[in-house]
Amino acid sequence: MLDKVLVANRGEIAVRVIRACRELGIRSVAVYSEADRHAVHVLGADEAVLLGPAPAAESYLRVDRILDAARERGCDGVHPGYGFLAERAPFARAVEEAGLVFVGPSADAIEAMGDKTRARQAMMDAGVPVVPGTAHALADAQDAAAVAEEVGYPVMLKAAAGGGGKGMRVVYESKELASAFESASREALGAFGDGSVYIERFLEGPRHIEIQVLADNHGNIIHLGERECSIQRRHQKMIEEAPSPVVTGPLRDRMGHAAVAAARAVGYRNAGTVEFLYQDGEFYFLEMNTRIQVEHPVTELVTGIDLVRWQLRVAAGEVLTVRQEDVGWTGHAIECRITSEDPYRGFLPSAGRIELLQPPGGPGVRWDGGVQEGDEVSLYYDPLLAKLVVHAATREAAMDRMVRALGELRVVGVETSAPFHRRVLLEPDFRSGDLDIRYIDQHPELLEREVTLATAQSLAVTAALLAEEDRQRRTARRAERGASSTTSRWRDMGWR
């Protein structure tokens, strides 16, 4: 087993890894930026090392400093979390060359899946179904136009080095193609340092369904079933669940088999996720995320398998003792990504100090948080504050449990996405499982608020009583100074 692991991340995933380390008796080393001096992951780890100033490029993305810290603190492993350096092959390679264990796949596997055009080709060779389109980067707008005619409109332009929605454009007609190609390429260049773009047929209303895989260094690969992640905004997932409302046992077997084949094709080890688009009974390889994912807890809850614990164990060379036939699924799990974004203002990022934070609790509720009261939420990093995850016997019970848990959550100081989640969990199409990746666009009413008369009255009474309290306090103060006394009508109410 590993002895000491550096966690090259921040926020909830750093906390998640540090917790797993502690349960396994592995010492943990947090790294942090100047903005994160008092962050939860820093307070929670056994050791902590400052990397540099707040911007990620000067701290969490500084490979040299992270490796120096790992060496200085005597680490034998590095866990990258997700985001930041997690899917950068040179980082994985540098970690291994420094004689440390990278808790994740090999640099070669990251490279093979990171180049989306290469990955498409590898998947076609491995017999994994892919969306019709090109496997090569497009030369220019003319090339793009020619290929688009072959594939058939609508088409999707995608960054070859991409992910997270950046460098993506949907094009419905040929006349829009040239400008879309230029802007996708420009955005890809800015975000990934590589402007390569390729084309796929655009599926109008697919579901996003992904398969979790787990592999050791000895050739054992299993899948842990699917996650439904169709509730997305600008290709960013917002709600995930397992199992998917549309995946039957036989479909799960087929998708799981394809995911394992995909992983095997690139010599995959550790935890990973094969993403598929699903439409009309067919599924198509989208990409593989070569890391632990944000939404891994829903799989943990329905399978009872601790993914981060297994990441650390297989990275240390242990044999994966869970066989495919041992994997079973119990009940239903849902995750809401609680972000510092304002759903009533187009999910605008919100910054500020967290004045109050009361996470929900009770049966079947898991709060994977990365913030605490007093934290300054800045715009330097991802807006994910915490993941609220619930588990219950059925999908309906899980939805009811999530609504209950969201009702208990209180956050003051920054806007959060929580009101939006609550509305989705109560919305009839979501409740019936009738959803695809267009869900949010098709339900604009979820982004508007109606204040009911009862709510307005409660707020009005509260505000008036508080104002009256203030007025009486001012009057009392003046009276004390004037050595006379006044009696307050509201004094005996006990709310001061």
Add this chain to the structure above:
Amino acid sequence: MRYYVTVDGKSMEVDLTGDAPVVDGQRVEAELSRVPGTPTLHLLADGRSHVVVATRRDRHNLELHLNGERYDVEVVDERTRAILAMTGQGAIAKGPRPVRAPMPGLVVRVNVTPGDQVEAGQSIVIIEAMKMENDLKAEAAGVVERVATEAGQAVEKGAVLVEFRAEAEDG
């Protein structure tokens, strides 16, 4: 004292002169108590339980959290309201609040010019921050008074980008 409370553009009168608050003519048996040392309040209104977290923003503005939603609430007592009305600061139709940069970022595009009539929810400015483009929209209908930025400008958090006045009748 009577208070005038505004929530999401809806105005209500709360009369505290009697033995129980009266909201827009409707009597509410109300008891408000504070969890000691916290901003958490417990309101019992006609026996129904509400947990409200209150944060004061300034003399007349509060932030109230109730059932997972955050509300900006304005509360003005009758005397203050009378003074504001006399000095002309009262219920005069103002335009939508200015569009401000919600974060440091780069202005990608300005979609309006002075004099433009805008609708609530209309895209006013596109700003890029965190490698994502964010669409800043008008909160209400109005007329563009001033554009204080241009494409390509780097702006600080809170910078006023576009100002408005109320719709045509008074302008």
